[in-house]
Amino acid sequence: MSHLKRRTFLSGITGAVALTAVGTQARAADGRAQAPAFPVVRKGGAAATVLWWGGATAQFAAGELAGYVQRMSGARLQVVHARPEQPRTAASGVAVLPGLRDQGAVVPPPWLADADAQLNGRATDSYLVSATAHGVLLSGVGERGVVYATYALLEQWGVGFFAPGFDYYQGAAEGVPRTADIGVRAQSLLVTPPWPVRRKAIEEGWSISKSSLTALIDWMGKQRLNILVFPYDYYGAGVTRYEDFAAWMAPELAKRGIAVEVGGHGYDAFLRPADYPQYYTAGANVFDVHDDAALSQYIANVVAYLRDRPEIGVFDCWPPDGAAWPKATLAAFGSATNAEVHVVNTLVAALADAGLGVQVERIAYGAGLDTPTAGYAFDPDVVIDYAAYGRTYTVPFGDPSSTVNAHYLDVLRQWRATHPGTLAIYDYSRRYRWRELGNPIDVLARDAETYLSVGVDGIGMYAEPASWLQFEAVHLFAARSAWDPTLTYDGFLGGYLPARFGPAAQDMADYLLRTADDPDILNTASQPAALRTKYQAAAADIASAQARTAADSAAALVLDRLAAGCELALADIDITRYAQANDAAGKQQAMDLYRRLTQQHRFNGIQLESSYSTPRYGEQVTRQQIATEYRSPAWGYLPQTQLTVPQGASVDLTVTAQDVDFRGHDVGWTLVAPSGLAADLTQGSLRVSEAREVSRTVRLSAGSGLAPGQYTVTVAFTADGSELATTRCTVSVTS
DSSP: OOOOOOOOOOSOOOTHHHHHSTTOOOBOTTSOBOOOSEEEEETTEEOEEEEEESSHHHHHHHHHHHHHHHHHHSOOOEEEEOOOOOOSSOOSEEEEEESOOOTTOOOOHHHHHHHHHHHTTOOTTOEEEEEETTEEEEEESSTTHHHHHHHHHHHHTTOEEOSOOOGGGTTOSEEOOOOSOEEEOOEEEEEOOSOSEEEEEOTTOTTOOHHHHHHHHHHHHHTTOOEEEEESBGGGOSSSBGGGTHHHHHHHHHTTTOEEEEEEEOGGGTSOTTTOGGGOOTTOSSOOTTOHHHHHHHHHHHHHHHHTOTTEEEEEEEOOTTOOOOHHHHHHHSSHHHHHHHHHHHHHHHHHHTTOOOEEEEEEOGGGOSOOOTTOOOOTTSEEEEOOTTOOSSSOTTOTTOHHHHHHHHHHHHHHHHOOSOEEEEOOTTOGGGTTOOOOHHHHHHHHHHHHHHTOOEEEEEOOGGGTGGGHHHHHHHHHHHHOTTOOHHHHHHHHHHHHHGGGHHHHHHHHHHTOSOGGGGGSTTHHHHHHHHHHHHHHHHHHHHHTSOTTSHHHHHHHHHHHHHHHHHHHHHHHHHHHTTOHHHHHHHHHHHHHHHHHHTTTTSOOOSTTTGGGGTOOOOHHHHHHHHTSSEEEEOSOSEEEEETTOEEEEEEEEEESSSSOEEEEEEEEOOTTEEESOSEEEEEEBTTBOEEEEEEEEEOTTOOSEEEEEEEEEEETTEEEEEEEEEEEEEO
């Protein structure tokens, strides 16, 4: 259960917290706003020119700076390509100089020399924001540094990058203040990240689409995340595949300098049993690693793949999930981890021989959780991701009260003591099985303290778009903590809540407190009732916050969705609560409600429809089915999949359409009923726009001579003339 105590958060945060908070303006130690040293916009008019030098990331950063200035003030800043001296470390950057400048204008050489001096020897991704009365310089180490410096300056101006701009946010993902005057305070801000690895992982990718990936990649740059992890082909299902998005993602990643990591479970993706049956032992899903011919073929296939995809920076070399190793392999190497050492190190050597600068990553997970035994060691260039899958989030990772967590921590320390290379955390705080439950932010903050003490090098977590709004605070904290693992729970909320919710900050602090429990406690006797009480109180917190919030604000949209999220959570909890009480009728009622709410809100940012949620109401879905939904512009469905009608009587069927991409669509529908089952309407069109679903009732009449039995009614949907899906309803005719 949650160990948190109620905190008090004020809407006027000042001092040191405000300097690092999301979307807050810099202030002096006495709380007064600092006067700008350099004006960028005066009375709505441009007072400066933006110059950039270096590569594509600098050009992109300059455009972002000018774009946000225009959104804030209406002023259009001129953007020009500078002709700098040749800085060694500050090889790309953005400068803001007074007045109008021509293409090829010169950035003052002393500025570049000073930037070089400050950045020299700093870690990759370090960035510099330097400002005087004469102008501004933004630069960094590596191609991403200038992007990070630009977004850091925008945050000083009050811009809040709360979430990716997914379609369902309807413009509410960011906070951009309006002002006629923009200036930069005098400063020399040099920031170096403690962790070199800061990831988001597509993982199962049920709800990804080109639109949602665009928004995710954009937000990653704004939050200083540097690696996007994409499965080669998740579970070999042909649905969440890197190849389907690679060419399209490449320019989005490149202009922000974000690296792409590809692979995942498992070896069999590159050595398919159907193609290479000779390399597999019956009962094993891992190939015969002890067989040199098998390993050579696997290595050759991976190297060929990576040679053709030079954009891939990291390759995940993992066995299948739930790995079943050949007995001969385990006998040859002594353990699964030792066998992985053999595979991974052989791949590292082969990539080096091929002249490919791809880093190899492996996951410490399952049978391969423990460190190698004596005589075995991973190459120091290998990234080890530590995946404590069985840990609990009821208490922080370093809390000794959990024997499970204590064991995982002990093994993590062993990894740090034995592996000299990169060691990162594979975080599970957005487990799929948690559905719409759980905001363990304080646990994550305390986890980061432990990871820092152990000496890890980074962290990553899932990035499923469909339920992001429901867990906006978790995702934002995780990103901020990846950049600054010393960030505390209070420090984060003290900046985020006032900036996001204004006068409702305290209500939202209470809401997050009440929803902080590890959802796995739902499976413990007596806990569903206690969890239900907390979510009822959380719903009241949301209602109180709504009463304090302007109806047309961005916060109001977020609160409206979170209120629906509480409804979902309560229905989910009730399914378990009634099941434990052996109340079949109550359980069925909760299941029906959960099904209806899941379908209603699956495109609104609070619920992921997947094989983790639909079994709660007794239905199974395929990955392809769900991917088709989330990658479509609109959707149509039948809320009722079963109806009963007596002979000679009528029953109503509801035809419903939803807007998936929030751009507005005409959803056409055509109904086909068997002979003897008449419909008063057989076709129509529903205009959908944004979050509100639209329905039409069709009267189905069973003829008096229609034989009792089951009949199937089909409804085919289209969006703007393009086919969507065909859905079915079983109609039981009774005598």
